Amino acid sequence: MNKEYTAVIVDDERPARLMIQGLLEKYKSMIHLIGEAQNGRQAIEIIEEKNPDLVFLDIQMPDMNGFEMLSRLTHQPLVIFTTAYEQYALDAFQENSIDYLLKPVEEDRFDQSIRKLQRLGVANRALDIKAMLNIFNQLQSKKEVSALPVKIGQKIILVNFSEIAYCKSSDGYVSLFTNSGKEYISDLNLQELEEKLPVNFLRVQKSYIINKERISEIYRYFNNRLILILDDKNCTKITTGTSYIIQIRTALGL
Numbered sequence: 001m002n003k004e005y006t007a008v009i010v011d012d013e014r015p016a017r018l019m020i021q022g023l024l025e026k027y028k029s030m031i032h033l034i035g036e037a038q039n040g041r042q043a044i045e046i047i048e049e050k051n052p053d054l055v056f057l058d059i060q061m062p063d064m065n066g067f068e069m070l071s072r073l074t075h076q077p078l079v080i081f082t083t084a085y086e087q088y089a090l091d092a093f094q095e096n097s098i099d100y101l102l103k104p105v106e107e108d109r110f111d112q113s114i115r116k117l118q119r120l121g122v123a124n125r126a127l128d129i130k131a132m133l134n135i136f137n138q139l140q141s142k143k144e145v146s147a148l149p150v151k152i153g154q155k156i157i158l159v160n161f162s163e164i165a166y167c168k169s170s171d172g173y174v175s176l177f178t179n180s181g182k183e184y185i186s187d188l189n190l191q192e193l194e195e196k197l198p199v200n201f202l203r204v205q206k207s208y209i210i211n212k213e214r215i216s217e218i219y220r221y222f223n224n225r226l227i228l229i230l231d232d233k234n235c236t237k238i239t240t241g242t243s244y245i246i247q248i249r250t251a252l253g254l
Contacts (some may be wrong), residue, residue, distance in 0.1 A: 003118070004029075008050065009036040010043040010066070011058040011082065015151035015187055016103060020056050020082070022154055023110045031114075040064035044072055051075045054098070054117070059083045080113055084149060084158060103149060104156040148196065150176065150184040159184055161201075165232035167193055167209040179214065181233035202251050204228065205241030212251065226254075 007024070011017045017036050024031055034050050037043035040063045047055065055077045059066040066081065081100040098120060099113040147158035163178045169190050176184045186193065194203055200212045210228060217229035224245055230236040240248055248254075 005031045005053040005078075005117070006034045006050070007031050007054040007056065008034060008043070008046055008052045008077075009056045010038075010040075010061070010069070011036075011056070012038050012061045013058075013149055013187075014038070015149060015156050016058065016082065018151070019103075019105060019154070019156055023105060023107060027114055040066075040069035040072075043069050047073055047077060048075055052077050054078045054080065056080050056082055056101075078117070080117070084147070104158070148176065148186065148188075148193075150186060152184070157184075161198055161211075164197075164201075165211055165214045165230050166236060166238065167197075167201075169207045177232065177236070179232045202248065204238060204244055204248055206243075208238050210238060215252075218252070218254070 009017050009020050011020070017038070021033065021036075024033060031054065034052055035046040037046050040061050043055075043057075046052075057066045057070075057079050059081055060083065061069070070076075070079070079097040081097055082103060082105065083100065084103040098117050101109060101113055146162075147160045148164075149156050150159050159176055159178065163180075165177050165179050167186070167190065168175050168177065174186045174189055174193065176186055178184075188196065190203070190207070190209055193209060194201070197209065201209050202212050203209050210230065214230045214232055215228050216231035216235075219227040219229070221227050221239060223242055225242055226240045226245070226248065228238045228240065230238070
């Protein structure tokens with residue numbers, strides 16, 4: 001008979017939490033989800049209160065990384081790490097946890113992780129949090145985030161920043177448009193995207209953020225505005241907003 005586990009999901013991205021919830025559906029007789037958290041502080045509160053057997057833990061969170069969160073716990077659960085960044089998929093992490101899963105998590109890979117949980121169970125070695133935190137800190141400075149997670153149905157894909165031509169807010173949702181003309185719906189609003197996107201992205205009006213590297217032509221327009229032509233598949237034309245003109249001219253050196 002399989003051992004039963006209580007579990008908590010810790011991830012700052014709601015689509016990622018939903019993804020793990022969906023993958024857990026077929027294991028609901030074995031793994032009982034008792035909570036979720038979207039940052040380290042919430043995770044500490046939930047884990048200390050509910051003492052789960054298992055935590056699905058995102059490494060990168062806004063207030064503290066996963067290892068810092070673990071170091072503050074008095075209750076030490078089993079851990080399956082989840083991360084969008086392959087740089088963290090190291091032997092040190094695998095040896096000190098049940099497993100690591102790279103986002104977007106494939107069902108077969110998730111099943112493999114659960115089989116490993118069944119095999120190792122509570123016999124899994126204690127986490128060497130200090131060693132993992134040291135490795136994390138060394139790697140953190142070597143690679144920046146390079147993509148945005150986007151939910152499509154029951155899966156999450158990563159859209160590279162370099163592939164995004166512009167972002168548009170319309171009818172209550174935000175779309176990411178790629179250089180090849182594909183459209184993806186984001187869970188983030190434009191303000192949140194501004195904070196996540198790298199410096200080569202620029203807010204040019206209330207409804208648009210553009211990738212400066214995709215601008216091919218610039219034309220003057222009335223009321224001191226500009227028309228920007230992008231070199232994406234559709235040669236998208238975007239008119240700037242008057243309230244953004246100073247920061248646009250500064251950013252573009254005009």
